[in-house]
Amino acid sequence: xxxxxxxxxxxxxxxxxxxxxxxxxxxxxxxxxxxxxxxxxxxxxxxxxxxxxxxxxxxxxxxxxxxxxxxxxxxxxxxxxxxxxxxxxxxxxxxxxxxxxxxxxxxxxxxxxxxxxxxxxxxxxxxxxxxxxxxxxxxxxxxxxxxxxxxxxxxxxxxxxxxxxxxxxxxxxxxxxxxxxxxxxxxxxxxxxxxxxxxxxxxxxxxxxxxxxxxxxxxxxxxxxxxxxxxxxxxxxxxxxxxxxxxxxxxxxxxxxxxxxxxxxxxxxxxxxxxxxxxxxxxxxxxxxxxxxxxxxxxxxx
Amino acid sequence: xxxxxxxxxxxxxxxxxxxxxxxxxxxxxxxxxxxxxxxxxxxxxxxxxxxxxxxxxxxxxxxxxxxxxxxxxxxxxxxxxxxxxxxxxxxxxxxxxxxxxxxxxxxxxxxxxxxxxxxxxxxxxxxxxxxxxxxxxxxxxxxxxxxxxxxxxxxxxxxxxxxxxxxxxxxxxxxxxxxxxxxxxxxxxxxxxxxxxxxxxxxxxxxxxxxxxxxxxxxxxxxxxxxxxxxxxxxxxxxxxxxxxxxxxxxxxxxxxxxxxxxxxx
Numbered sequence: 185x186x187x188x189x190x191x192x193x194x195x196x197x198x199x200x201x202x203x204x205x206x207x208x209x210x211x212x213x214x215x216x217x218x219x220x221x222x223x224x225x226x227x228x229x230x231x232x233x234x235x236x237x238x239x240x241x242x243x244x245x246x247x248x249x250x251x252x253x254x255x256x257x258x259x260x261x262x263x264x265x266x267x268x269x270x271x272x273x274x275x276x277x278x279x280x281x282x283x284x285x286x287x288x289x290x291x292x293x294x295x296x297x298x299x300x301x302x303x304x305x306x307x308x309x310x311x312x313x314x315x316x317x318x319x320x321x322x323x324x325x326x327x328x329x330x331x332x333x334x335x336x337x338x339x340x341x342x343x344x345x346x347x348x349x350x351x352x353x354x355x356x357x358x359x360x361x362x363x364x365x366x367x368x369x370x371x372x373x374x375x376x377x378x379x380x381x382x383x384x385x386x387x388x389x390x391x392x393x394x395x396x397x398x399x400x401x402x403x404x405x406x407x408x409x410x411x412x413x414x415x416x417x418x419x420x421x422x423x424x425x426x427x428x429x430x431x432x433x434x435x436x437x438x439x440x441x442x443x444x445x446x447x448x449x450x451x452x453x454x455x456x457x458x459x460x461x462x463x464x465x466x467x468x469x470x471x472x473x474x475x476x477x478x479x480x481x482x483x484x485x486x
Numbered sequence: 487x488x489x490x491x492x493x494x495x496x497x498x499x500x501x502x503x504x505x506x507x508x509x510x511x512x513x514x515x516x517x518x519x520x521x522x523x524x525x526x527x528x529x530x531x532x533x534x535x536x537x538x539x540x541x542x543x544x545x546x547x548x549x550x551x552x553x554x555x556x557x558x559x560x561x562x563x564x565x566x567x568x569x570x571x572x573x574x575x576x577x578x579x580x581x582x583x584x585x586x587x588x589x590x591x592x593x594x595x596x597x598x599x600x601x602x603x604x605x606x607x608x609x610x611x612x613x614x615x616x617x618x619x620x621x622x623x624x625x626x627x628x629x630x631x632x633x634x635x636x637x638x639x640x641x642x643x644x645x646x647x648x649x650x651x652x653x654x655x656x657x658x659x660x661x662x663x664x665x666x667x668x669x670x671x672x673x674x675x676x677x678x679x680x681x682x683x684x685x686x687x688x689x690x691x692x693x694x695x696x697x698x699x700x701x702x703x704x705x706x707x708x709x710x711x712x713x714x715x716x717x718x719x720x721x722x723x724x725x726x727x728x729x730x731x732x733x734x735x736x737x738x739x740x741x742x743x744x745x746x747x748x749x750x751x752x
Contacts, residue, residue: 280712284712287711295700297651300650301619304722307722309712313712315720317722360712
């Protein structure tokens with residue numbers, strides 16, 4: 185039985201796997217006595233396969249950022265285990281390997297850029313890893329090109345727009361050659377254009393470079409291309425499935441205080457009022473196609 | 487209103503002085519300052535002036551930028567000159583009422599004025615031709631031997647460069663908070679000094695809170711990118727001495743030799 189479990193783990197284990205992950209924030213008063221315990225993450229089991237684009241949804245305080253910080257070994261589980269590429273995050277020897285393999289992009293672009301010049305910031309990660317100088321330059325060039333920021337390499341980060349800054353942060357992570365990137369609400373502070381830029385860059389990384397992406401967000405439009413979606417609520421995984429499966433359940437999402445893309449909502453309302461439409465329409469193109477079909481059928485009937 | 491402050495006042499130009507290794511410039515500036523105090527006669531100052539003029543010419547930085555730095559010390563300069571002029575005992579030159587200008591006093595006052603202005607111009611040349619970034623790099627490298635006595639050289643340099651990176655961000659933030667407070671009726675402009683200082687309190691508290699939050703975020707982001715102090719670290723832009731740096735050191739030694747020898751001329 186034990187042997188069996190072991191083999192299963194070795195062969196089928198994804199790049200990120202959590203097993204009954206629990207994390208508790210302990211609030212203390214001024215004397216250090218425990219005032220209360222908040223369970224931010226509650227028995228979460230997720231499994232992310234190499235090369236996947238995974239989205240984690242949830243409203244504020246649902247524990248999604250806490251979960252993300254576990255994958256990068258910034259927080260350690262209170263109970264349960266997190267494996268990144270087969271390495272247990274509690275294993276101190278593997279700490280730097282884990283942080284190299286699972287890169288992390290945070291919400292505020294200003295607070296994660298260290299360098300005073302774009303190229304220096306991208307080189308910061310490789311510098312810390314002890315990569316030789318020539319290779320750092322090579323990596324910086326590659327990763328800036330991957331996010332389309334190469335022509336800005338000599339600029340000061342202060343003069344860039346939010347979307348550009350966030351792309352620089354992503355380049356900074358790619359330069360460390362990670363196997364997966366965790367993006368913790370990278371678009372929350374950006375305008376719509378910046379959001380599009382960042383999402384495009386992230387998708388390109390996933391498609392072209394094959395890097396596993398874990399995108400944490402509350403913008404529904406960003407996740408319709410994901411391979412898998414986890415919806416979190418009160419620290420638990422409330423829903424799990426493909427975007428289509430998730431967005432088919434409009435009522436349940438509403439109960440979890442989450443929006444659905446406008447097209448999906450429109451299709452859902454139309455269906456409720458009697459029109460014969462399939463569930464889980466995600467894009468405008470899809471919707472027009474379906475509408476054309478429906479109206480075509482109606483015409484034929486006449 | 488406060489956004490225009492540029493720290494380090496770097497002036498972009500393509501010159502030999504700009505291309506020099508920051509360590510050379512740091513050492514040279516320190517040596518130049520020392521030479522100003524070693525020299526004790528006019529010939530020495532002539533040598534220093536010629537040296538400074540050549541460096542300024544080579545740096546391709548307009549002279550008016552050097553003078554800018556002088557404005558800040560005009561007041562100190564005046565005080566030094568006046569005190570030296572009147573309070574040095576010696577042979578009386580002019581005497582008005584109770585104040586006497588002595589021959590020695592005049593000599594020391596002029597020397598002091600020259601010393602101070604050369605000192606400021608000399609260090610301006612360094613800050614105008616070196617980016618703050620390479621300056622911190624240079625300092626880190628120069629102070630490296632201090633690591634042996636447990637001085638956290640790398641950490642200090644890292645702190646300095648992060649501080650430089652965040653100055654514009656925090657200035658912007660101050661401006662934002664200020665506008666938010668003004669929109670709600672705060673008054674930062676009128677009143678006396680005490681009142682103005684008191685008006686700053688509602689500005690400083692949110693600024694500090696936000697600075698701490700930023701520091702926390704930044705620390706996390708740095709750790710997530712494998713930062714673990716100066717050990718095991720490689721450099722993207724390592725400092726390397728080139729031929730021109732060697733020549734610069736040679737020129738510096740010659741200058742010092744000439745300066746010191748001037749002391750024995752008379």
